[in-house]
Amino acid sequence: MWSIGGRALFKREVQRFVRRPKNTFMPPAITNVLYFAVFGIVLGGRIDEIAGFPYVLFILPGLIVLGAVSNAFENAAFSIFHGRWNEYIDEPLTSPLSYTEIVAAYVGASALRGLLVGVIIGAVGRIFTPIGIKHAAVLAVTMVIVCVLFAGLGLIGGLYARDFDDLTVMNQFILRPLVFFGAVFYSLDVLPSTWRTVSLLNPMVYMVDTIRYGLLGYSDLTPTVSVGVLLGATVAVLALDIWLVKRGVGLTD
Amino acid sequence: MPPAIETERLVKEYGDLRALDEVSLRVEDGEFFGLLGPNGAGKTTFISILVGLVRLSGGSARVFGHDVVDDYREARDAIGIAPQEFNVDRFFPIEEVLMHKAGYHGITHDEAKERAHEVLKTVGIYEKREQRFDWLSGGMKRRLLLARALVTDPDLLILDEPTAGVDVELRHDLWEIVSDLNANGTTVLLTTHYIEEAERLCDRVAILDHGEVVTVESPEDLMDRGTDTIYVTLEADLDAPPALDGYAIDAWIDAGRLAVQVDDGGAVAPRLLRDLSDGGHEVVDLEIARTSLEDIFVDLTERSGGIS
Incomplete structure (x- = not known):
């Protein structure tokens, strides 16, 4: 089980974002109000239904995924890098915490932030469009997996970043393209077959498709396969996280 | 009882630079030990290896018999370190910073709070407990580093240049606190530039230069060499x-x-x-x-x- 030390680090990480809602929860809420206002009210009526769903309803799962994974990634990357930058990451590093506990605390807290942001976006979306949950278990499991996956990736980003610009670059040049080509705003069925195949290399596609299945009951891919792919990727990333922390990459000289 | 610190042919290399060159040292349990040397001698590298902030390139290091690599959790649990640089979490009030550190060492919330208050009183900044690190004066920051090192009640207290740049009053306060701790059984490893500090406090001193141990003696024996x-x-x-x-x-x-x-x-x-x-x-x-x-x-x- 998780030791007192591991729980203490997890708690500190959670407090770090819970105590600053203006920096952590307000921005995604406001951004998504704007998304829903534009795509639901201003443009929504002029865009055809996709797979039988109004456009705003179709993109809602993607926006939830976008917000959740962005926040999970950003939280882990920022927290690790800021700790390195100001060297206070030495506090847990010089403590009797196992490397697995350190990873679990940072990734767990960041994933929790992603999940909370996902719930906030879902609640905001509910104001603009009637949405239910078709497959609650699939939705819950997938949300947890994708938030852990991107928190784990964020930890790697935080370890390798050399300055704050690197964090921005990761978000702008890696995360955002994955999201925009991840079938958030369109169905895979509208793509030519070659691009559809290429899209399957993008983990975001599986995430959005499975969350869409959980919420709307519609998917382009087989949900169990998607969950399997995401779970495999998550386990691999967590193993890499633990290995990097144990090696002291970005943490020790 | 195993020695508080025991290193055998400890080596640290940064590329072509050999920061520690087969350093073998033994610090006994309960000793007040000084590590002296000019800038770049390898003092901070030595103590950073003990707490896991620097990976050793060769040799071995043990803290109370626990290998700092293989038994790193036991070794780190025994150590409280006050580093030279200010490496404190800026997000939280200092009371919580101390509670977090205690928590990482497996101390429960209530006890951590009690200990945080106790050490803040010991170092004389209890009334500042709800402030954040950045709002403290330079001397208070130095006191907080000592408080953080003490909050886990360590068997080995490592002080890296604790009185660098502090005024005379604070220097004497810190000397008194660590002397009392040592008198009560805590092993102290002190790195310092102030020879007077080592002469006054240490049972033995090691002089380190260019990553090598030049000598290990009591201050009195060193004086006799003069x-x-x-x-x-x-x-x-x-x-x-x-x-x-x-x-x-x-x-x-x-x-x-x-x-x-x-x-x-x-x-x-x-x-x-x-x-x-x-x-x-x-x-x-x-x-x-x-x-x-x-x-x-x-x-x-x-x-x-x-x-x-």
Whole structure:
């Protein structure tokens, strides 16, 4: 089980974002109000239904995924890098915490932030469009997996970043393209077959498709396969996280 | 009881630079041990290896018998470290910073709070407990680093230049606190530039230079390695020192006075006076200058090629 030390680090990480809602929860809420206002009210009526769903309803799962994974990634990357930058990451590093506990605390807290942001976006979306949950278990499991996956990736980003610009670059040049080509705003069925195949290399596609299945009951891919792919990727990333922390990459000289 | 610190042929290399070159040291449980050396001697690298902030390149290091690599959790649990640099979490009030650190060491929330209050009182900044680190003065920040090192009640307290840049009052406060801790059984490893600090506090000191141990001795033994200089003012000035065979290491004229370097000034002075009198010189005044620990330190590190 998780030791007192591991729980203490997890708690500190959670407090770090819970105590600053203006920096952590307000921005995604406001951004998504704007998304829903534009795509639901201003443009929504002029865009055809996709797979039988109004456009705003179709993109809602993607926006939830976008917000959740962005926040999970950003939280882990920022927290690790800021700790390195100001060297206070030495506090847990010089403590009797196992490397697995350190990873679990940072990734767990960041994933929790992603999940909370996902719930906030879902609640905001509910104001603009009637949405239910078709497959609650699939939705819950997938949300947890994708938030852990991107928190784990964020930890790697935080370890390798050399300055704050690197964090921005990761978000702008890696995360955002994955999201925009991840079938958030369109169905895979509208793509030519070659691009559809290429899209399957993008983990975001599986995430959005499975969350869409959980919420709307519609998917382009087989949900169990998607969950399997995401779970495999998550386990691999967590193993890499633990290995990097144990090696002291970005943490020790 | 295993030694508090035991290193065997400890090596740290940064590319071509060998920061620690087969350092073998043993610090006994309960000892107050000083690590002296010029900048870049490898002092901070040495202590950083003990707490896991630097990976060793060769050799081994143990803290109370726990290998710092294989049994890193046990080794780190025994150590409280106050580093030279301010590496404190800026997000939280300092009381919580201390509670977090205690928590990482497996101390429950309520006990962590109790200990945080206790150590904040010990270092004299309890009334600042709800402030964040950035709002503290420089001296208070230094006190907080000590409080953080103490909050886990460590068996080995490591202080890396704890009094660098602090005022005299704070320096004496810190000396008193760590002396009391040591008297109550805590092993202390101190790195410092202040020779007076080592002389006053340490049971033994190791002088490190260019990553190598130059010597390990008590401050008293180190002092005994030094020489004395006897300055003699004579009625009539000398152009050159007289022959003082058998006991003078060196002799020269210094600002009109005869200067004689000897091993033990107190023992040699009567013989020197007698020889001068026998030589027809009238002695007006005599002064014996002892070599300071600082002089010995500089001499040792210069001999090993340290200070240029």
